[in-house]
Amino acid sequence: MSKKVTPWLDNLLQEIEGIEIRRKDSRRVRIDIAADSLPTLLELLRGRAGYVHLSAITCVDWIDESQFELVYQLWSYESQSLVSAHIRIARDPGVYVSVFDLYQPAAFFERDIHEMFGVYFEGSPDMSKFILTEWNGPPPMRKEFDAEAWVNETFERKEYQPDWLKEITEQGGGIVKSPEEARQKKP
Amino acid sequence: MKEIDIPIEASVDRNRTNPLARVFDELVRFCRSRSMFMLHYCTGCGAIELPPAMTSRFDMERLGIQPMVTPRQADILLITGYVSIKTLKRVILTYEQMGSPKYVIGICSCTVNGGMYWQSYATAKQLDQYLPVDLYIAGCMPRPEAVLEGMRKLMDRIRSGEADGWKDYYRRYDWYLGNQQHLFGDDWQTPADVIGEASHYDLAGPGTEGEHTRLLQQCQKPLEPQQTFFQIGGSLEVKGESHE
Numbered sequence: 001m002s003k004k005v006t007p008w009l010d011n012l013l014q015e016i017e018g019i020e021i022r023r024k025d026s027r028r029v030r031i032d033i034a035a036d037s038l039p040t041l042l043e044l045l046r047g048r049a050g051y052v053h054l055s056a057i058t059c060v061d062w063i064d065e066s067q068f069e070l071v072y073q074l075w076s077y078e079s080q081s082l083v084s085a086h087i088r089i090a091r092d093p094g095v096y097v098s099v100f101d102l103y104q105p106a107a108f109f110e111r112d113i114h115e116m117f118g119v120y121f122e123g124s125p126d127m128s129k130f131i132l133t134e135w136n137g138p139p140p141m142r143k144e145f146d147a148e149a150w151v152n153e154t155f156e157r158k159e160y161q162p163d164w165l166k167e168i169t170e171q172g173g174g175i176v177k178s179p180e181e182a183r184q185k186k187p
Numbered sequence: 188m189k190e191i192d193i194p195i196e197a198s199v200d201r202n203r204t205n206p207l208a209r210v211f212d213e214l215v216r217f218c219r220s221r222s223m224f225m226l227h228y229c230t231g232c233g234a235i236e237l238p239p240a241m242t243s244r245f246d247m248e249r250l251g252i253q254p255m256v257t258p259r260q261a262d263i264l265l266i267t268g269y270v271s272i273k274t275l276k277r278v279i280l281t282y283e284q285m286g287s288p289k290y291v292i293g294i295c296s297c298t299v300n301g302g303m304y305w306q307s308y309a310t311a312k313q314l315d316q317y318l319p320v321d322l323y324i325a326g327c328m329p330r331p332e333a334v335l336e337g338m339r340k341l342m343d344r345i346r347s348g349e350a351d352g353w354k355d356y357y358r359r360y361d362w363y364l365g366n367q368q369h370l371f372g373d374d375w376q377t378p379a380d381v382i383g384e385a386s387h388y389d390l391a392g393p394g395t396e397g398e399h400t401r402l403l404q405q406c407q408k409p410l411e412p413q414q415t416f417f418q419i420g421g422s423l424e425v426k427g428e429s430h431e
């Protein structure tokens with residue numbers, strides 16, 4: 001088997017509506033697809049094209065567009081190639097269907113995304129707390145969560161002002177060379 | 188379960204009349220500083236400098252410091268790097284299980300003031316708000332030389348009797364507990380009876396009990412034996428209780 005995303009896969013995929021396929025290189029394809037069609041696409045890729053391994057589901061918070069982007073990374077052992085399927089869902093209410101029935105590892109990824117971004121996956125076997133068992137605040141990876149403000153509110157800081165540091169501060173801080181300056185000097 | 192009453196001899200009635208008591212104390216402290224068992228709780232990336240410090244290149248053992256695998260037999264609790272809030276709970280549980288006298292060393296800048304995780308929601312910033320830290324070794328991460336230097340410093344302080352953070356934990360337990368409750372919520376509890384231990388060591392002071400310990404007593408739930416489950420042929424069976 002050639003180590004390429006097979007050309008016939010392209011033909012097959014063209015039949016799905018609202019799909020945009022971009023070849024990143026010979027072994028990598030990016031697919032943007034409407035959220036409704038994703039389960040169909042995954043079923044097709046798994047059943048017909050050998051993409052049996054779901055390596056990850058990742059989430060991106062596009063707060064200005066009020067959308068979440070979900071990226072499904074699929075790997076085929078036969079053609080040794082990677083397909084990443086991108087969908088956008090509305091940020092509010094942030095609900096999507098689980099793909100657990102197709103790929104069982106999805107349970108962990110979905111649980112993780114639910115914890116970090118608050119996206120709810122319907123039909124996922126377990127949406128309880130996963131890693132942040134001690135956390136009661138809002139999902140921390142959402143862009144509107146201000147970690148710095150939360151830290152300032154929750155923790156105190158130790159003051160550390162020894163004399164040697166004062167001297168350096170008077171001379172303009174600990175940064176001897178500004179980053180711009182350092183960059184310019186390089187040929 | 189049957190309640191067992193173990194009579195505890197209070198150290199108050201023990202008079203130190205022996206004229207050699209002080210000499211003896213000094214000897215004890217010297218011996219203590221030369222034989223330290225170290226429980227290294229590798230919480231963060233700073234732990235990577237410990238293998239070279241312990242193995243043949245820098246060889247901590249020549250100072251009498253050895254790694255130990257259980258908290259109950261260890262003297263030093265070494266916190267190597269950032270402590271996430273989740274880890275901090277485990278660290279406190281571990282610390283309270285250690286037998287006194289016990290010493291806490293915070294390695295890495297992250298334990299001092301948050302280090303490079305200063306704005307992270309997941310890590311606790313100052314370790315000494317939750318545990319009595321005897322010594323900090325700053326650096327990101329400190330080299331094995333610095334670790335050894337810190338260890339020697341701790342030895343000196345043990346010999347001179349200055350390293351008494353564990354007494355501070357008993358004396359000001361209410362303050363430490365308050366900070367712990369602030370992070371973990373009001374229902375935070377550990378199996379150790381710190382107040383009882385404090386009075387056993389004759390260290391209970393005005394700061395041992397207070398509003399936070401009262402809150403602890405209000406919320407305290409009796410500890411239940413943990414049950415172990417084994418799954419056999421699809422059905423769930425209770426096989427035993429781990430406390431027996």
Ligand code: SF4
Nearest residue numbers: 231268295296297327
């Ligand atoms: S101080 Fe640096 S090396 Fe140490 S735990 Fe923090 S980030 Fe890691």
